[in-house]
Amino acid sequence: MAGRSRVGAWLARSTVIIGLAVFTFLAVVPLLWMLLSSFMQQQALTATPPDFAPASFTLDNYVQVFSSAAALGRGFLNSFIVALFTTAVALAIGAPAAYALARLSVPGANPILMMILATQMFPGIVIVIPLFIVMSRLDLIDTQLVLIIVYLSFNLPIVIWILRGFFLAIPPGLERAAAVDGATVAQVFRLIVLPISVAPLFATAVFAFIESWNEFFFALILTRQSAQTAPLVISQFAGQYQTVFGQMMAAATLAIAPVVLLAVIFRNRIMQGFADGMVKG
Amino acid sequence: MADVELQAVAKTFGKVAVCKGVDLRVEDGEFVTLLGPSGCGKTTTLNLIAGLEDATEGDIRIGGQRVNHLTPFERDVAMVFQNYALYPHMTVAENIGFTLRLRRMGRTEIARRVSAVAESLELGPVLERLPAQLSGGQQQRVALGRAIVREPRVFLFDEPFSNLDAGLRLKMRAEVKELHQRLRVTSIFVTHDQEEALSLSDRIAVMRDGRIEQYGTPADIYTRPVSRYVARFIGSPPLDFLPGKIATEEQRTVFRMGALAVPIDVRTVGELGNSPLELGVRPEHVILGAEGAPVTVRLVQPVGPATFVTVAWEGGSVVARVPGMASLVPGARLHVSVDPRHVMLFDAASGRRLSI
Numbered sequence: 001m002a003g004r005s006r007v008g009a010w011l012a013r014s015t016v017i018i019g020l021a022v023f024t025f026l027a028v029v030p031l032l033w034m035l036l037s038s039f040m041q042q043q044a045l046t047a048t049p050p051d052f053a054p055a056s057f058t059l060d061n062y063v064q065v066f067s068s069a070a071a072l073g074r075g076f077l078n079s080f081i082v083a084l085f086t087t088a089v090a091l092a093i094g095a096p097a098a099y100a101l102a103r104l105s106v107p108g109a110n111p112i113l114m115m116i117l118a119t120q121m122f123p124g125i126v127i128v129i130p131l132f133i134v135m136s137r138l139d140l141i142d143t144q145l146v147l148i149i150v151y152l153s154f155n156l157p158i159v160i161w162i163l164r165g166f167f168l169a170i171p172p173g174l175e176r177a178a179a180v181d182g183a184t185v186a187q188v189f190r191l192i193v194l195p196i197s198v199a200p201l202f203a204t205a206v207f208a209f210i211e212s213w214n215e216f217f218f219a220l221i222l223t224r225q226s227a228q229t230a231p232l233v234i235s236q237f238a239g240q241y242q243t244v245f246g247q248m249m250a251a252a253t254l255a256i257a258p259v260v261l262l263a264v265i266f267r268n269r270i271m272q273g274f275a276d277g278m279v280k281g
Numbered sequence: 282m283a284d285v286e287l288q289a290v291a292k293t294f295g296k297v298a299v300c301k302g303v304d305l306r307v308e309d310g311e312f313v314t315l316l317g318p319s320g321c322g323k324t325t326t327l328n329l330i331a332g333l334e335d336a337t338e339g340d341i342r343i344g345g346q347r348v349n350h351l352t353p354f355e356r357d358v359a360m361v362f363q364n365y366a367l368y369p370h371m372t373v374a375e376n377i378g379f380t381l382r383l384r385r386m387g388r389t390e391i392a393r394r395v396s397a398v399a400e401s402l403e404l405g406p407v408l409e410r411l412p413a414q415l416s417g418g419q420q421q422r423v424a425l426g427r428a429i430v431r432e433p434r435v436f437l438f439d440e441p442f443s444n445l446d447a448g449l450r451l452k453m454r455a456e457v458k459e460l461h462q463r464l465r466v467t468s469i470f471v472t473h474d475q476e477e478a479l480s481l482s483d484r485i486a487v488m489r490d491g492r493i494e495q496y497g498t499p500a501d502i503y504t505r506p507v508s509r510y511v512a513r514f515i516g517s518p519p520l521d522f523l524p525g526k527i528a529t530e531e532q533r534t535v536f537r538m539g540a541l542a543v544p545i546d547v548r549t550v551g552e553l554g555n556s557p558l559e560l561g562v563r564p565e566h567v568i569l570g571a572e573g574a575p576v577t578v579r580l581v582q583p584v585g586p587a588t589f590v591t592v593a594w595e596g597g598s599v600v601a602r603v604p605g606m607a608s609l610v611p612g613a614r615l616h617v618s619v620d621p622r623h624v625m626l627f628d629a630a631s632g633r634r635l636s637i
Contacts, residue, residue: 173366176333181380181427182354191379195370 031256038062038249045245061250072251074226075233079255082144082229083212086151090208091201094159099189101160102167103175113164116157128221135222142224150222151212158211159204166200167193199272206270210259230255283344283357283434283467284309285330290339292325299325301491302339307484310465312458314478316514317488323471324439326488330469331437332356344434359428360437364444365420367412367427373399374408377426398430418449425460436461438470442477454480475515479503487511509632512561512625518589521567521599522559524629536560536626539595540574543621557629564589566623567601573618581609592617 037045044056065072100106101113131150132141140146170193178188194201216231223232234255237248263270285307292300300322307313315323328334330341332353341348348356367376375382377398378391386394399405402422412420421441428436438457442450458481461468472478478485479499486496487510495507506512513519525538527545535542538560569590579598580591588607591598592615599617603609626635 171364171366173362173364174368177360177362177366177427178368178379179333180331180353180358180360181431182383183379187383192368196368 034249034252037245038253040246042244042246058246061244061246064244064247065250065254071228071233071236072230072254075228075230076255078144078147078227079213079229079231080258082147082151083209085144085148086155086212087205087208089148089152090155090159091205094156094204095163095194095197095201096189097156098160098163099167099193102164103172104185116160119154119157124217128218131218132221141222142227144227146222147212147215147219147227147229150218151215155208155211159208162204162207163197163200166197166204170196199269202266203270203272206262206266209262213255213259282309282465284311284342285435285467285469286340286342287326287330288340288342290326290329290341291337292322292329292334293337299491300329300336303488303491303493305486305493305496307467307469310467312461312468312470312481312483314470314472314482314485315488316472316475316478316485318473318514321488322491323473323488327360327437327439327469327471330356330435331358331360333360356435357431357433358435358437359431359433360439361424361428361441363440365412365424367420367423369412372409372411373404373415373423373426376412376423377404377430380427380431394430395426398426401429402426417445418453421445421449421453422456425457429460429464434467436466436468438468438472440472441470442472442474450477457481476517479515487514505634506625507634509559509561509627509634512627512634516563518564518600520561520563521597522561522627523594523597523599524557524559526558536624541618543619543624545621545624545626558635559627559629560619561625561627561634562599562619563623564600564602566620567599568618568620569601569603569615570618571616573616575614576617578609578611578613578615581607581611583607 038061039057039059040050041056041058041060044051044053101109106112135141135146140149174192174196175188178192183191214231215229216235219229219232220235223229230251234248234251237244237251285305287303287305290300290303291298303322303326305313305326315326317323325334329336330343332348332351332355336349343356343358353360368379371379374392374395378395381391381394396405396408399408402425404419404422404426407415407419412423415423424441441457442453445453454477457470461481470478470481479502482499484496484498485502486493487502488494489510495502495511497505502511503515506515509522513522523538525536528535528537528542530537530542533544534546536545536558543560569592574594576592576594576599578590579593582589582591583606585606587605588603588609590601590603590607590609592601594617601617609615627633628635
């Protein structure tokens with residue numbers, strides 16, 4: 001009996017480890033390939049099979065990317081401004097909304113939640129043409145504002161959905177105690193709920209920031225030049241006659257560096273944020 | 282300071298009726314316990330008094346004023362919660378002073394009041410610590426301090442000791458009782474621990490299924506329970522119920538249970554003679570010795586000041602309380618009888634106690 005259950009536990013454990021290994025492999029290999037090819041010459045990279053001889057490695061791609069620094073710099077700046085504002089506004093509006101949906105008796109809370117979820121089911125391509133028309137009538141095409149508005153429209157529901165889960169997991173005793181102590185709903189939120197939700201708020205903010213930072217499709221349609229974000233600038237290394245893979249990958253490496261750094265530096269807080277939501281829930 | 286009155290208070294959650302018409306009157310300065318098993322509606326009743334839930338029906342009055350529509354704060358009640366509910370990001374001083382800060386009291390006045398309360402609860406040395414850095418007993422005292430600092434009209438306690446270990450529980454019980462004797466603030470205390478209820482209360486309301494089954498002094502509840510439910514809930518170990526019937530033997534009215542008969546004083550033997558009855562007897566009124574029905578010892582549980590001895594009885598068992606550390610062993614044969622002055626008769630069908 002004991003032997004069989006030990007084998008069962010071992011099997012379960014192995015399955016989990018194999019699953020995680022496959023997932024990690026799928027997630028990491030493209031990144032490694034990007035990093036590797038950013039240091040390789042075009043000929044070596046396009047050869048079949050790729051030529052991994054030490055002589056194929058070079059820093060030229062990065063030099064080239066930095067020589068077109070004006071475009072890339074503008075792209076980074078645009079991405080940063082758009083992601084920062086999107087994240088800030090999404091949290092400022094999303095956190096109170098999530099709290100209201102988690103704790104207050106909001107009329108029609110369930111339909112509202114369904115609608116929030118439903119917004120996530122639309123493929124972007126379905127709405128992009130009407131969106132383009134509306135935005136061009138409003139004369140917002142190729143501005144940072146149009147991207148902030150559009151990114152909010154899909155970040156806000158996610159922020160509300162994630163934070164609502166966290167707020168639901170807070171033991172209601174705390175808020176009851178604060179109510180007995182004389183706090184209004186707004187005071188409970190501001191003085192009790194927000195201060196103890198720093199980790200989940202942080203995790204959600206990083207998530208929203210990365211979503212905005214990485215967005216490509218809407219930025220492609222709704223910007224032309226001055227509001228172009230980093231992913232668009234990078235894609236332009238794929239020229240009309242030739243795709244300069246090495247430079248593209250060098251630019252991409254630079255583009256993901258800030259979010260990777262963000263995730264690495266704050267990984268403890270992010271993990272804690274998500275763990276909080278799970279354990280108490 | 283104020284009295285609290287509930288009149289036909291009902292609360293339903295969706296289709297589930299949790300309180301089904303609770304009537305309760307707590308006098309000014311009184312300490313009243315709501316006692317009952319989980320799910321009997323005692324915590325909901327407390328939340329209704331606090332204003333954390335809205336009553337579906339009925340009136341709640343504090344100090345003569347109807348408070349149904351008032352917020353917890355406006356009712357001027359303070360509550361101590363089961364899991365302490367301390368604000369984890371605030372120091373002890375901030376936790377205690379939070380309610381004063383919300384009233385826009387001056388810093389120096391807050392500091393003065395907080396330190397006075399902390400002094401009385403021996404929390405002075407830990408005022409700048411966070412709740413997570415405190416022991417369970419200290420956390421509980423901070424929760425008390427948070428309630429005291431407001432000088433409320435009514436204290437509400439929701440099973441405040443259930444997370445503490447046995448020793449600390451006894452200590453906190455004594456502290457709460459002392460606190461009540463000192464401040465004399467009307468207090469309502471919810472617990473499922475009958476011993477806690479007996480030791481703390483001026484009066485106890487035993488709740489059952491959303492209603493108050495009996496409301497009286499600890500002595501009343503212990504010696505004159507209205508029903509089998511109340512009788513069984515109070516006292517540890519609980520009393521035993523022995524089925525039998527009323528008979529007249531040698532010109533005396535007795536309650537006969539197999540080999541054992543207890544003389545009782547019943548006026549209307551005729552009526553009672555027909556319905557199935559049970560005799561309730563507490564362990565301290567079961568007498569083991571040379572007289573009575575022969576029995577065999579099954580279990581001996583010494584607890585220090587007394588020993589609880591379980592003896593086999595008519596297919597079931599009876600527990601007797603023997604003073605001191607009794608040297609009985611399982612299998613021993615002796616005789617059992619009951620003290621006729623302390624027996625209670627219950628109607629087996631309805632569970633009500635009969636007045637004899």
